[in-house]
Amino acid sequence: MPDTRAPATPGPEEDVVDLLLAQHAQVEQLFLLVIGSTGDTRRDAFDDLVKLLAAHETAExxxxxxxxxxxxxxxGxxxxxxxxxxxxxxxxxxxTLIAGGVDADGFETGVILLRDAVLTHARYEERYEFPQxxxxxxxxxxRSLATAVRAAEKTAPTRPHPSTQSATGNLAAGPALAVIDRLRDAVRRPADS
Known part of the structure; x- marks a missing residue:
């Protein structure tokens, strides 16, 4: 079985598996930053993590x-x-973690449980789906799918929406949810600064 955890190859030779593997590594790094920091650094890292996870999962x-x-x-x-x-x-x-915020009681435990679940999910993709x-x-x-995934991520919601979990659901509701999420992000950003 090929090693699907190889580092991403930048440029036109990058394929969709390379791109998704690089994002899995980025997710892992963001979890480390969220867990290992406090205050604004934790808040910003968590916000980045939420956006990356939402876009990544939508594209998948x-x-x-x-x-x-x-x-x-x-x-399959x-x-x-x-x-x-x-x-x-x-x-x-x-x-649930977003609703409570990074300063809520139980956030740290919740984010560690989430990290474990998300990284296990990523490893399953890397072991079973990506080699196929x-x-x-x-x-x-x-390689062309890497471009398609990047395009899908640009229009993806920036927050999790469990009810739009299929390709059809994402394509039907995703653009409207993405607009709402981006407006929410824009309004929230000055208040957080």
Whole structure:
């Protein structure tokens, strides 16, 4: 089985698996920063983490998971359904943490539990889904999918929305939710400064 945890290759040769692996590493670093800091540093790192997770999962739900469902050999539906359930649970936990804020009692415990769940989810993708993509999807298509994922992330919501967890749900409600989230972010930012 190929090592899917290799560092991302920048530029036009980067494929979608490289991009997602780099984002998994970025998520892990942000969790370390959130857990290891306090005050404004923690708040800013948590905000960055929330935005990255929301965009990353939206892009996976719109582009990667539908592709994985159709891979040869069967089992794609069960694999994707398991990943979607993990994502839904993480989104629910993330919404609870956002509502309470970084200064709330129990935030630290909650964010550690979330980190463990999110990183386990990422490892499952890296072990089961990504090798299948590399095995069955032509390299040129994987490179073009990196561009598609980046585009999807630019229009993705910046907060978790567990009810829009499918490609259809994201495409139908995602743009409106993204606008609402970005307006909320813009209003909130000056108050946080």
């Amino acid at each position: 739900e719109e582009i990667i998971h539908p592709l994985s469902r159709g891979l040869p050999g069967g089992g 539906d069960a694999m994707v359904d398991d990943r979607l359930e993990e994502e839904r649970q993480a989104k629910e936990t993330l919404r 993509l590399r095995q069955h999807v032509p390299a040129e298509r994987l």
